[in-house]
Amino acid sequence: MSLTNENKVVEISDSIIPQEEEQQPLYIINHLVSANKLKAYIRIELVNKEAEVNPEEIFNYLSEQDIVYGIREEEIRSFCKEKVYSKELIAAVGKDPVDGKDAELVYDFDISTGSKFTEDDDGTIDFRNLNNVINVTKDTVLCHIIPVQEGEDGIDVYGNPVIYKKGKTVSFNHGANTHISEDAMQLLASTDGCVEFKGGKVYVDSIYRVNNVDNNTGNIDFIGSVVVNGDVKEGFSVTAKGDIKIRGMVEGAFIKSDGEVVISKGMNGMGKGTIVAKGNITSKYIENATIFSESNIYAEALINSEVIAKDSIMLRGATGTIIGGITRAENIISAKTIGGKTNPETNIVINLDRYQEELKVFEAKSRLNLKIEKEINEKKNELKDVDEKIFLIETSSLDNENKIAVKRQLLMRKIKLSNDVTELQQQLEDIAPKDNIEDHKIICKGTVFSNTRISIGWMKYRVRQDISFSKIYNDGNDISIVPLNPGDIEA
Numbered sequence: 353m354s355l356t357n358e359n360k361v362v363e364i365s366d367s368i369i370p371q372e373e374e375q376q377p378l379y380i381i382n383h384l385v386s387a388n389k390l391k392a393y394i395r396i397e398l399v400n401k402e403a404e405v406n407p408e409e410i411f412n413y414l415s416e417q418d419i420v421y422g423i424r425e426e427e428i429r430s431f432c433k434e435k436v437y438s439k440e441l442i443a444a445v446g447k448d449p450v451d452g453k454d455a456e457l458v459y460d461f462d463i464s465t466g467s468k469f470t471e472d473d474d475g476t477i478d479f480r481n482l483n484n485v486i487n488v489t490k491d492t493v494l495c496h497i498i499p500v501q502e503g504e505d506g507i508d509v510y511g512n513p514v515i516y517k518k519g520k521t522v523s524f525n526h527g528a529n530t531h532i533s534e535d536a537m538q539l540l541a542s543t544d545g546c547v548e549f550k551g552g553k554v555y556v557d558s559i560y561r562v563n564n565v566d567n568n569t570g571n572i573d574f575i576g577s578v579v580v581n582g583d584v585k586e587g588f589s590v591t592a593k594g595d596i597k598i599r600g601m602v603e604g605a606f607i608k609s610d611g612e613v614v615i616s617k618g619m620n621g622m623g624k625g626t627i628v629a630k631g632n633i634t635s636k637y638i639e640n641a642t643i644f645s646e647s648n649i650y651a652e653a654l655i656n657s658e659v660i661a662k663d664s665i666m667l668r669g670a671t672g673t674i675i676g677g678i679t680r681a682e683n684i685i686s687a688k689t690i691g692g693k694t695n696p697e698t699n700i701v702i703n704l705d706r707y708q709e710e711l712k713v714f715e716a717k718s719r720l721n722l723k724i725e726k727e728i729n730e731k732k733n734e735l736k737d738v739d740e741k742i743f744l745i746e747t748s749s750l751d752n753e754n755k756i757a758v759k760r761q762l763l764m765r766k767i768k769l770s771n772d773v774t775e776l777q778q779q780l781e782d783i784a785p786k787d788n789i790e791d792h793k794i795i796c797k798g799t800v801f802s803n804t805r806i807s808i809g810w811m812k813y814r815v816r817q818d819i820s821f822s823k824i825y826n827d828g829n830d831i832s833i834v835p836l837n838p839g840d841i842e843a
Contacts, residue, residue, distance in 0.1 A: 378403035389508035390446035396437040449506035452519035456498040463549040487575040527555030691801030704809030793825040
């Protein structure tokens with residue numbers, strides 16, 4: 353029959369063993385087996401209070417009940433020896449199954465929310481560097497799976513296997529610009545960018561977008577492009593490998609880009625703001641700032657700033673003004689107005705270093721060509737001399753044997769001279785000046801006010817009377833100021 357014992361359904365069997373008389377047992381053995389069949393319990397009911405239980409009888413009884421695994425021999429013998437028959441005895445214990453371990457998804461970046469402050473040794477917290485941007489490069493591992501670990505079957509007291517519970521698998525919940533590895537165990541970035549974890553999903557964005565750069569965002573250092581929908585506040589920085597586009601304005605901040613920088617509403621650097629870019633820099637205006645571009649700079653106004661471009665600086669729009677500061681370029685500086693009616697000192701510089709380097713190379717190549725051409729002419733004159741000697745030998749009175757010998761020597765000399773001429777001609781370079789000094793110029797479509805100081809290469813000029821509608825350049829000997837032509841106006 354069966355009953356419930358401590359919330360476990362167990363089986364009960366009984367056996368009556370040694371009898372002094374056929375109808376009178378000395379004791380009765382009962383057993384119970386747990387519902388999971390991993391434990392077998394023995395109970396002894398003494399009919400004769402003086403009876404003793406032999407452990408071998410218990411072993412035989414268990415065998416008769418097909419309980420064969422995990423027999424606790426020592427405990428059974430001790431039980432019988434101590435005659436503690438009133439107690440329930442755990443006579444057999446099976447082997448518990450070891451369940452499999454669930455697979456685990458491990459993130460290889462910090463998915464916690466909130467600002468991540470850095471603290472100096474003295475306990476000072478840097479509130480500007482909040483480390484909110486997590487940069488990753490293409491094929492960076494974003495998260496990985498620790499696979500399901502297999503378990504081990506158990507064995508019940510009847511010797512039957514107890515099947516272990518298998519672990520649960522997991523999968524990646526991934527979004528844009530990510531991909532799963534071939535072995536399906538890693539999630540990788542498909543592009544350079546910023547990894548983010550939102551709504552339980554991992555994705556990479558090649559463009560980092562914020563409303564403003566301030567205390568809420570901290571400084572930004574991003575591997576891709578950055579779009580700021582608002583302003584960049586004083587004292588903060590934005591650094592990007594891609595382009596930086598700021599739809600508001602920039603205060604006394606630091607901006608650095610390996611691409612282009614575009615500022616829709618302009619920049620007031622407050623004497624400390626800086627922009628550095630490998631590409632073009634475009635800003636409505638730039639005031640009290642330091643600007644450097646390896647390409648071009650475009651603005652409506654430059655005011656009391658140090659502005660340097662490796663190519664050109666183009667002031668456009670209704671004002672197109674440069675007032676104060678230093679404006680330096682290598683090719684063209686174009687503006688409507690340079691300086692002001694109050695005559696602030698305004699410095700305009702055209703750097704001719706690259707032109708001069710190219711000119712030196714051109715002159716060196718020209719000198720080398722002249723030397724080679726001189727050698728070629730000398731070799732050609734020798735060839736003429738050899739030809740004349742061959743003619744004289746052929747018309748001389750020498751016998752044929754001597755003619756042939758001398759002529760052979762002269763022909764060998766002629767061949768060598770011809771080869772020398774060919775080699776020298778191959779060394780000649782087609783050279784022409786790649787640069788024209790007049791292309792490095794200042795274009796004023798309005799007025800250059802007095803007290804403007806102009807430097808073009810090694811030549812300097814101070815404007816003492818206003819200049820209007822002119823092109824200013826270094827002609828190699830002096831600063832030339834000439835009226836604009838239509839081509840200059842288009843620039």
